[in-house]
Amino acid sequence: MDLNKLRGVLAEKRITQVKLAKALHLSVxxxxxxxxxxxxxxVEEANMIAKIADISNPTEIFFADSVA
Structure with missing residues (x-):
């Protein structure tokens, strides 16, 4: 999972952790x-995040190995 890319997409689309947490019914x-x-x-959360953030190719984020 490439969390840096995910955080970048969320920032680009101005989706805050608070907004995402509420949508996924999680605490911040x-x-x-x-x-x-x-x-x-x-997997369920990844699918929901992909829909919320309108990620066109979620496999690049959720099934990628991050080198960080």
Missing amino acids: KSMNAKLNGKTPIT
């Missing part, structure tokens, strides 16, 4: 942990 703390790689993003 939980959303932050997911976006920082401390807890995994589930």
Whole structure:
């Protein structure tokens, strides 16, 4: 998963962690942990994030190996 790319897309589309957390029915703390790689993003959450952020090719983000 390429979290840097995901955070970049979210920032570009002005989708805050608060907005994303509400849409996924998570606490902001939980959303932050997911976006920082401390807890995994589930397949269902990835699908919802892709829809919310209108990500045209989610496999580039959610199934990519990040080198960070």
